[in-house]
Amino acid sequence: MKTRFTEMLGIKYPIMCGGMMRLAYPSLCAAISNAGGLGNLTSTMYKDKAELVAAIREVRKLTNNPFSVNVTLLPSMAKGPEQYRDYFDACAEEKVPAMEISGLPLNRFENGKYLQKLKDAGVKLFHKVGSVKHGKSAEKAGYDGVIAAGVEEGGHPLNENVATTVLTPRLVEEVAIPVITAGGMANGRSLAAALCLGAEGILMATRFINTVECQVHEKVYQELINRQENETVLYGNSIGLQGRALINDSIREVMAVEARNGSLEEVLPHISGQYGDHIWKEGNMQTGLIPVGQSIGLIHDTVTCKELLDRMVKEAEAIIKENMAKF
Ligand SMILES: Cc1cc2nc3c(=O)[nH]c(=O)nc-3n(C[C@H](O)[C@H](O)[C@H](O)COP(=O)(O)O)c2cc1C
Incomplete structure (x- = not known):
């Protein structure tokens, strides 16, 4: 399964994990990347640059594959701009393969200084958006992709409440950079549907909780x-x-x-x-x-990340073929 997203990052499957406060630690991140997806390391769990750098290096010990780092840029919820400077410096200096930013776009933080620094370091930048307006502005700012997060999603969906099934094709109509679908994605059917809506991949978070490597109770x-x-x-x-x-x-x-x-x-x-x-x-x-x-409605078991991703891609391919045969 090849899309502009898999080609851009050199990953096997067009499936990424979203930021997950308290859950997206190096072990889960690396397990997803080793399974062929794009794992996620959630920066806000680390108090400063040194801690985040150590976590990034831990991921690299566990996998040779690309991964992403999430930064939730909500200055009101963090310790202040200093902490964000730490996160961005850590990601640029460690040349992480990709970042998923949510909240404020990077171009609106300290005059876009870090957006340029991260791009210069070769980091592929994705912004999670809930509206076409925000998607267009991320593209204009120089992001490499946008994540269309519909109201079904866990975490903090934008209060415009547009569903994934409408937000994805609307963004595909309006931006030229790859669109990744998020919110309600949990199985092979979701993946097949997202590709048909014009997405280049999907982002899941809730579904990754029910994996062996997430290590919850x-x-x-x-x-x-x-x-x-x-x-x-x-x-x-x-x-x-x-x-x-x-x-x-x-x-x-x-x-x-x-x-x-x-x-x-x-x-x-x-x-x-x-x-x-x-x-x-x-x-x-x-x-x-x-x-x-x-997407909790679509969770019926707990499996390894590899089992989950292999199964999803196999299922999506079968569904696409089955439907092609109808024409
Ligand atoms: C347990 C949990 C924690 C999350 N924490 C964050 C976070 O720290 N930052 C963020 O941008 N999104 C966070 N999210 C949202 C996800 O990254 C993602 O956008 C969303 O969950 C996708 O929808 P899904 O859960 O249906 O897959 C979290 C989601 C979950 C389930």
Whole structure:
């Protein structure tokens, strides 16, 4: 399966992993890259340049294949510009193969200085967008590709709420750089559909949680298998940052606070991430926000990254051939 995306990065399969706070560590990143996809190392889990450089080098010990680094550029949520300078310097100096940026585009951070620095270092830059307007502006700024993240996605879908099935072909109509589809992607059917919509590849996050190499608590795997596509909810419009999360006790409280126009102070404890370890390491699925997408409905097992990617590509090829035969 060859696309402009696989050719650009020299990867076997057009499948990348998105940023996953608290989960996208070197071991998972390398497992995905070794399986033929593009693994992800999520920078915001590291406190400074030295820590991120060490993590990048750890990935390189575990795989010779390309990988990407996610930077969630939301200055209000991090320690400040210093930390972002650290991340960008680390990625440029280590010449990482690719980066997935979300939030503010690189051209709007410190006059685009780091965009140029990263491009000069040969880093392929992808911006995750929820609208055509943002996609066009990323292309104009010099990004190498855009990730069309529809409202189905886990994490923080843009509050314009455009679905993946419309956002992808709209971006394909409007930009010349490769478009990668995100949000609701989880199996071979998703991959085949994304290619038919004009995408050059897909980005998944939620589906990668149910892999052996993600190393979350057994109860997390089971919960995601048990839950269905209608068991996530959008929250956060009252604080100006929409998110999607699994329905549980914490999100019900957040929704109740938002419904009565409660204060930010009441919402913050639930969304601050303080329960991360309870969720992922201890398997407590009721306390804290679990930022998964509607794609949970398509998760039926826990497999290795290699099994997942091989199976998806085989399935996508079979579906495309089967449908070609109809004409
Ligand atoms: C557990 C989890 C953590 C995430 N953390 C981040 C993050 O730190 N930065 C980011 O840009 N996106 C983050 N996302 C969003 C994903 O990168 C991706 O855009 C989205 O989940 C794709 O939709 P899917 O979950 O249906 O595959 C996260 C998603 C999940 C499931």
